[in-house]
Amino acid sequence: MGAWYDAGLTWVHFPKGLGGLEAPRSLQPVVNRIMREAGGPEPRTVNTIGYGIVAGTIRRYAGPEFAARLLRPLATGEEKWCQLFSEPGAGSDLAGLATRAVRDGDDWIIDGQKVWTSLAHLSRWAVLLARTDPDAPKHKGLTYFIVDMTTPGIEVRPLRQLTGRAQFNEVFLDGVRIPDPQRFGGIGEGWIVANSTLGDERTSLGDRVPARGSGAIADAIQLWHAHPDRHTPVLREKLTRLWIRAETHRLTSDRTRVAAATQATAGPGSAITKLVGSELTQHIYEFCVDLLGPTGTLIDTYSPDAPDDESGPTAIQRKYLRSRATTLEGGTSEIQRNVIGERVLKLPQELRADKGIPWREIPR
Incomplete structure (x- = not known):
């Protein structure tokens, strides 16, 4: 990962010398695919929060020397962030x-x-x-x-x-x-700086949209083929609709990524891909549990030592449980709808009873 950073491929849109090439941001998925095909790790998995959420804020607000000090060990995973x-x-x-x-x-x-x-x-x-x-x-x-x-x-x-x-x-x-x-x-x-971080977080979550036919929908399709005895017209229609939604989400994410390629900070459009993706993931694993029937209520372990690769006979059940967090992490679905309504659709802001009031006077 150090060589990847030094070559300017960690964040291609970053300045040269800070892990980038000053290239269009839309090229990053291409670069990441090359890394995967060469047998390397997905960069964001090396330092999940640092890579997708914090790095952009460091680039925008830290001086060049301090940014260089922080970004390289962040990119290599030597220093993780929260x-x-x-x-x-x-x-x-x-x-x-x-x-x-x-x-x-x-x-x-x-x-x-x-x-x-x-x-x-x-x-x-x-x-x-x-x-x-x-x-x-x-x-x-x-x-x-x-x-x-x-x-x-x-x-x-x-x-x-x-x-x-x-x-x-x-x-x-x-x-x-x-x-x-x-x-x-x-x-x-701080609120201005934090919003740049939160925007990067939404974009990072949106950028995790898998390639066509992979990710959560691939789990559902594989499970479908593994249990032909449980096929019903109703479940077939549900799976078809989920596949269409997954493909629509992928294409929308691609469009949002291209539109954001020339922006210095993440735009509000990232809230759309985050909202749709998090709710879609839940719906896919709900379908999987329905398909499994009574077996879907069983899990082989309830332990912090469960494998991180989500393997094992009850991997689907663990992914179902984990998916409950997707509509909370990175901003709740309610927050994403507010962002979309106010910043994308230009609807009136929600009424705030505490607007303009000193913080210490707000009831808590």
Whole structure:
């Protein structure tokens, strides 16, 4: 992966020297396919959050030297990343977060709690959104930082998922000291920076659309052929409709990717592919469980040690359980519909009773 980065192929649209070639972004799938055909890994699987969600923010907000320091070990997987955004009282309403950052000379002191932090237990670095001005309206008083997860005062506690695994966590920050150079953007401008990260996250999830006939729909088709005794006209029609939706989703994603090739940041169109893809994945695995009948209610293990490749006799059941998260991670379906309505269709914004009110005065 280091040679891949040095050749400018990790993110082809990035500047030269930072893992890119200043080429059109639409060429990245071609480059990734070459990597797969050569027997290499899919780049985003090496450092899932770092590659698709954080790297763009580093490129836009870190100086060239600092960006070079962060991006190469990110691309090689030597330093993994996580995202310290969501809190117990601030999920979909992210701007309502309560984690505080107080200036102390050239440093910031961070206190608070984050939750649903995927891969925090494996990460060296994190992006962090914290409140620096409780007297400002909630969207205005936020500041964006990156934090070394080995810093004293950080405690990571794994959370067990529905699948039995523990891949995300709650994170406690108690007097964590962050140097000011690890701030991205201006003080109080964290919401702007965070939105660029969230846009990249939606795009990353949308870019995971598999090739024609592969991915979740391939699981459904393979299962269909493996159980001819369970074929019914109703299930046949369901599978046909799911295949059509999967193909429509793939083509829409391709169109969105081409349209975004000339944009500096991810556009709101990525919310469409994220919304459709996450709900489609759930519907496909619901079909699979229906096809399996009573067998679909069984699972061979409920353990964090279950294989990551989703293999084994009850892989479909585990994928079904895992799919419940797709409409939550990367922004809920409700949030995606808001983004589409307001930024794509230009509909009026939702009424907000807390608009313009200082954060500390908002009931919680």
